[in-house]
Amino acid sequence: MTEEEREVPLARPLVLAPMAGGPSTPALAAAVAEAGCLPFLAAGYLPPAQLRQDIDELERRISAPFGVNLFTPDPGGRVGDPVAYRRYRQQVLQVSDAEESLLPREPVWSDDAFAEKLEVALHSTARFISFTFGHPSQEVIKRVHAMGKQVVLYATSRPGIETIAASHADVIGIQGPNAGGHRATVAGADDNSSEPLIPLVQHALAVSKKPIFAGGGVANASDVLALLRAGAAAVQVGTLFLDANEAGTKETHRRALRELTDRTSVVTRAFTGRPARAISNRFTECLSGYAPEMYPQLHFLTSAVRKQANEHGDAENLNLWAGTGFTHVAAEPAARIAESLLPYTPTIADPIARDADARGHRVAVVGAGPRGLAVVERLVSLAATTGNKIDIDWYDDTSFGAGRVWSPYQTTALLMNTVSSQLSAFPDSSTGFGDNYVQGPAFYDWLQTPEADEWLAHDPVLLAERMNVEPNTYTSRALYGAYLTWAAERIIGAAGTNVRVRCISCRVTSLEIEGDARALTTSDGTSRNYDCVVLALGHLPARPTSREHRRLATADGANFLYVPTGDATVQTAAKLASKQNVLLLGLGPTFFDYLELLTTALGGRYVRTDEGLDYEPSGREPNLYVSSRRGVPYHARGVNEKAPEERWEPKFLTLAYAEQLRRQRKTRPVSFGRDVWPAVVREVELAYTLAQSNEHSAGLRPEDIYAALTAGPEAHRRLRKDAGLPTSGFPWENVLEPRISTDDVESIAQFQQRAIVYLERDISEARRGNKRGAFKSALDVLRDIRNEVRQAVQEGTITDWSFREELSSFYTPFNSFVSIGPPLYRVEQLAAAMRAGTVTLLPPDPFLSPDADMRTVTVTGRYFPSEPISVDGVVEARQSRVDASGTADPLLRHLLDSSIAAVHRFDDDRSSSGAVSVSPHDFRVLDPEGVPDDRILLYGVPSEGINWGTAATIRPFVNSVILQDADTIVRRVLSRLANTQTDI
Structure with missing residues (x-):
């Protein structure tokens, strides 16, 4: 069984604990499974025939994953x-x-008929078999794996966790001291610990890559959220289901839970x-x-x-078995209990009712992030005008509305890089949709409402954060994700009588063409047909590159830790915290996420003093060494001085200019470098000169600067000189080729001092703001004009060579470097951590040389002084390149392998852009022959190599690209449905 096949199939991160002695019933397990959670049947004390009967009943009720728990006998206690x-x-x-x-x-x-019940479990459709009171033999584990199932072993202490980490088990179950009923201590072992649950989870993350089911004393949603944010893959709950309607709990026990x-x-x-x-x-x-x-x-x-x-x-x-949270037990349906514990996950559509109740055209939307949310909103709003009955099934295994990146269940240490007042989830008057859209507040406005209080009532962490948010606050991604889930509920609730939206918490694994229907198969094995499918996809997992494969293979089995490209996570940071010296390769957003997870998240403190920001280490941090190809971090965002609806209105790179380029391509080729970049440069120069003029009261008018720039560089220099400004204009050389000088550097410590001076200059510029500060206001222009750049470079406007070499290879990384960097505070933190000695910034282009036994790697480079650095962990602290051919997403992989979709290739030399090939103006998926499929549409990050600039979040009152693209897609879908007779 491969690692991908052993992935834990959790639609919702909640596990029903096996409760032997009566409470565990097939009815309870089925109710929990239908709520999208993972149930375990308790085999303890049951005769094998009764276990077989219970499993048969559960299998008749559900097709979703479930587990069986067995008591492992202790022969020594006979x-x-x-x-x-x-x-x-x-x-x-x-x-x-x-x-x-x-x-x-x-x-x-008695051995509780272990061998007989193991046979029953092995020959069932259970996806998991867990073992309590002891660990089975390696032969038993091999048999479980041979039957395509996963093994869960439980621990209650650090030694117990380490034993499981070294075993062939697939999942570590951790039971804290507050758990009800029997603790899963291993018979005959000193495994009984009173250490709290979250430190045990953190230890498991540090010593193992295995997913973690954590539970014990869970009383409410707040406890569930704390464990998920600490890094558990799922939270195991038992006591709270003891009084569920479907539980088999004895009546005397139920009464005691209520009365005592x-x-x-x-x-x-x-x-x-x-x-x-x-x-x-x-x-x-x-x-x-x-x-x-x-x-x-x-x-x-x-x-x-x-x-x-x-x-x-x-x-x-x-x-009266019960955990410490037993006073929160309620006599309710199990599904309602599960929903109360996961406050940001909507009610899951019942699959049987959903299929039986389909009334008209069927549309599937795959992807639950902001793009999927925008498509659902457009379907809800526009379908109301058609009169046709439409059933919308919205698929994902993450939080609906928020997706994976903005999940409200993640740690609050990870921040947005956009201020709260510039985030939204809803269309507005800037979109040109008239009155035909679901109205709702932007993010900051929502935070001021009673609805926000009510939505966050079960989450004291986010509720406390909400109280301190100002318009220019960079909030946690989790808080923005909570808002997005609220927006999803509001949009779903706005559907008229002819439209139904059902949320299905499953990952879509394949898509097949069956005549006029498009059949989706999900991770639970269910297949359903649709008239149209919209793939609204964000950042997808990528397979390691060949270089990463080599480094992983070298590190495998050694004490060395190598982490390929991907998001910074609590799970990865915990492993890094166990190392002594770690090298982070990359100085962009992912690096700054790691910086937070490896400093304050480990107990360090940033303290504001009269001299600036200081860092007080906790002693738990590894020594962090950092480098990148550029050798300098992304530019700090200037302190925001703009209103939510305020952005730079381009004077040169206008939509009219983009249309002119489209007409021009009929007579001569259009390139980014010759036709678009000069207009971008003039926009930046105009903003820079205007801000400097305002700062020095030079009295220059925008139209005067515009006229001078139109006349040419010399006219612009004269204008600046006459106004008393430096004639050089915007310092392009410092932005296009940033560098911390390595000339005459004799030590890493000396280079550090130069790096700190570089950071302090950037911090000073950022403090001046993105309107009054000339430098940051000019860089903010690049963020504001993304829509116009996109209009000017859409496929077919500029040549393939220009798109590949000038736009993708030069401008895209440059634009990210200067315009989507971290908040000012994050760069201040980096400088403080460097002064404290926790972080060491190395010269660019490091060279890595593993030692003989691969326990350490020596870091050197052509810009390094003769002072090699030795590290025992290396992290590719950056996002992987968007390349569909290297995706690890099962759905996209299937589409490409079955030739339903293709990787886009440029016409000039057939090289790949890395994007999924779609029609650039209506998003229909193209097969390898370039034939569009009218019933499958795709937008988002996987199409970035064709539709440039898709990765931005929704901003209020700036006509965000996500909303316009969603509108185009939905109008195409509705047009297709108008010509479709559905009999699916």
């Missing part, structure tokens, strides 16, 4: 201590008044001989101090006592 057993038997009789004949006189041992809320829960061996947490009662109070450690002997001893207590409604002698 005999036990007969004397201690008899003594404890007498104590039980005195406390419980049970009939003596019902209590076994001698210890009883003034009591605490305690860990006791009184009922079974193993540590288990239960609501305190007479039995635990009287016997906890006397129970010997004998499992399952004490389980069989007290079985009759417990049965009698339940029948008589006697809560004082019943094992």
